[in-house]
Amino acid sequence: MTDTIAAISTAFGEAAISVLRVSGTEAVRVGDSIFRGKAPVAELPSRVQHLGRIVDVSDATVDSVLLTVFRGPASYTGEDMVEISCHGGILVTRRIYELLLASGARAAEPGEFTQRAFLNGKLDLTQAEAVMDLIHAQSELALQAASQQLEGRLGHTAEQMREDLIHLLAHLEAYIDFPEEDIDPDTGDAMLKRMEALQTTLRSLLETAEHGRILRSGARTVICGEPNVGKSSLLNLLTGFERAIVSPQAGTTRDTIEEMLHIHGLPFRLVDTAGLRQHTSDFIEQHGMERTRKELSQADVILEVVDGSKPQAEAHRVPVPAGREKAHVLILNKADLGTHDSWSEVSSVALSCSSALGVEALRNAMRDAVWSSAASGNAQLVAINARHKSCFERASAALREAAETFRASTGTEFVALHVREAMQAIGEVTGRVDVEEVLGAIFSTFCIGK
Numbered sequence: 001m002t003d004t005i006a007a008i009s010t011a012f013g014e015a016a017i018s019v020l021r022v023s024g025t026e027a028v029r030v031g032d033s034i035f036r037g038k039a040p041v042a043e044l045p046s047r048v049q050h051l052g053r054i055v056d057v058s059d060a061t062v063d064s065v066l067l068t069v070f071r072g073p074a075s076y077t078g079e080d081m082v083e084i085s086c087h088g089g090i091l092v093t094r095r096i097y098e099l100l101l102a103s104g105a106r107a108a109e110p111g112e113f114t115q116r117a118f119l120n121g122k123l124d125l126t127q128a129e130a131v132m133d134l135i136h137a138q139s140e141l142a143l144q145a146a147s148q149q150l151e152g153r154l155g156h157t158a159e160q161m162r163e164d165l166i167h168l169l170a171h172l173e174a175y176i177d178f179p180e181e182d183i184d185p186d187t188g189d190a191m192l193k194r195m196e197a198l199q200t201t202l203r204s205l206l207e208t209a210e211h212g213r214i215l216r217s218g219a220r221t222v223i224c225g226e227p228n229v230g231k232s233s234l235l236n237l238l239t240g241f242e243r244a245i246v247s248p249q250a251g252t253t254r255d256t257i258e259e260m261l262h263i264h265g266l267p268f269r270l271v272d273t274a275g276l277r278q279h280t281s282d283f284i285e286q287h288g289m290e291r292t293r294k295e296l297s298q299a300d301v302i303l304e305v306v307d308g309s310k311p312q313a314e315a316h317r318v319p320v321p322a323g324r325e326k327a328h329v330l331i332l333n334k335a336d337l338g339t340h341d342s343w344s345e346v347s348s349v350a351l352s353c354s355s356a357l358g359v360e361a362l363r364n365a366m367r368d369a370v371w372s373s374a375a376s377g378n379a380q381l382v383a384i385n386a387r388h389k390s391c392f393e394r395a396s397a398a399l400r401e402a403a404e405t406f407r408a409s410t411g412t413e414f415v416a417l418h419v420r421e422a423m424q425a426i427g428e429v430t431g432r433v434d435v436e437e438v439l440g441a442i443f444s445t446f447c448i449g450k
């Protein structure tokens with residue numbers, strides 16, 4: 001028996017319709033106490049909308065509504081649920097909500113409906129997280145990834161791995177029970193192969209973490225270069241409006257300017273910066289340059305702008321941090337004034353902010369900088385989040401230890417110990433094993449009524 005929760009599930013504001021939801025053992029009774037339809041709520045067929053009135057304590061009509069009963073366990077939460085679709089006024093919705101609370105329901109916490117769906121086995125933890133990703137998705141690819149995760153793709157993969165580990169463990173325990181028997185070499189090989197295969201799956205899942213982070217919070221993209229090369233012009237070109245001040249005077253931009261935008265379905269958090277120059281005595285400019293360097297150290301993508309109409313020897317290039325070559329895009333701006341021959345050997349994108357020439361090539365280069373072509377051609381879009389990453393990393397480390405211990409033949413029970421550790425870590429991904437402490441952290445980020 002759980003208490004009965006109620007919430008306004010639609011966004012606050014004036015709309016055509018608002019939806020309120022009630023879930024719990026008392027849902028039908030709570031609904032019945034304020035609804036007047038063709039029959040008492042307890043007698044209405046499930047999963048069909050019924051027209052009726054919501055009444056207050058003195059039986060006065062509050063609104064004409066449609067009510068739906070979902071009898072548990074065949075409901076979103078797995079409990080008895082009642083949904084009311086009322087007219088979308090702020091006041092109407094609020095009054096019905098208060099009537100539900102007055103009839104014995106309690107105000108739902110953020111994410112509490114979905115948390116109950118999880119606790120009642122309707123969704124695994126990756127699916128519950130996907131519900132939230134789906135609501136927050138701001139780009140086409142983020143939406144695609146969330147909806148595939150909601151279908152259970154990631155959860156299924158994790159469960160499959162856990163089952164493999166259970167088999168492995170069963171094998172190992174058979175040997176623990178008969179310590180006088182050595183593991184025969186064929187069985188030993190097969191076990192190691194199985195661990196290897198699991199490591200391969202884990203590695204490929206872990207590789208999607210970077211994509212997951214970018215889909216969820218955007219690729220941090222820093223526009224940098226010397227003063228006056230056209231950095232702010234580039235920000236304005238990509239965002240499509242006059243976001244930053246552009247002027248022929250060097251040192252126009254002094255602070256960082258941020259704007260979110262989407263390119264080929266991917267979110268980019270674009271940052272325009274103060275131009276970097278070798279020497280300046282201007283205090284504010286020095287501060288601005290300090291910020292630019294800080295942004296550069298955190299960047300996923302570096303858009304380095306130079307004046308391509310001038311010789312390469314005249315440009316003071318921004319040093320590329322080691323290992324970040326792929327994320328570094330060199331832009332030869334002012335291509336309308338011509339591109340100097342000295343740049344011909346350098347991998348770059350020719351662009352003109354004043355005529356928008358080359359902007360499509362730049363958009364493609366930006367996508368390629370954060371999204372491997374392998375992933376874009378892949379209909380199966382898995383993009384794990386930071387929590388999954390931490391679980392899979394622990395699982396991978398435990399499996400590595402298991403394999404090492406196995407090879408060292410120091411005792412089957414130690415191998416089993418590490419395998420069990422890996423199982424535990426993977427179980428946390430779907431919420432199969434005890435995850436009490438992470439539940440609060442996950443569901444508290446939800447909206448109320450979800």
Ligand SMILES: Nc1nc2c(c(=O)[nH]1)N(C=O)[C@@H](CNc1ccc(C(=O)N[C@@H](CCC(=O)O)C(=O)O)cc1)CN2
Pocket residue numbers: 019070073074075076083122
């Ligand atoms: N009005 C309304 N729209 C909604 C929701 C809702 O709860 N109410 N959803 C909520 O977020 C989403 C739809 N998701 C849902 C998932 C499962 C069930 C459900 O009743 N499941 C039962 C029965 C399954 C069946 O008949 O096939 C079950 O799983 O046992 C309902 C909604 C989006 N739209």
Ligand SMILES: Nc1nc2c(ncn2[C@@H]2O[C@H](COP(=O)(O)OP(=O)(O)OP(=O)(O)O)[C@@H](O)[C@H]2O)c(=O)[nH]1
Pocket residue numbers: 226227228229230231232233234245246247248249250251252253254273274275276333334335336337351352353354355
């Ligand atoms: N011909 C030509 N001029 C450009 C182009 N892009 C920018 N400019 C001009 O270059 C000058 C500097 O542009 P900004 O966008 O302010 O340059 P910035 O790099 O942001 O400069 P700071 O903020 O001072 O570091 C302006 O006069 C722009 O109109 C281009 O593609 N072609």
Ligand SMILES: [Mg+2]
Pocket residue numbers: 231232233244245246252253273
């Ligand atoms: Mg500028």
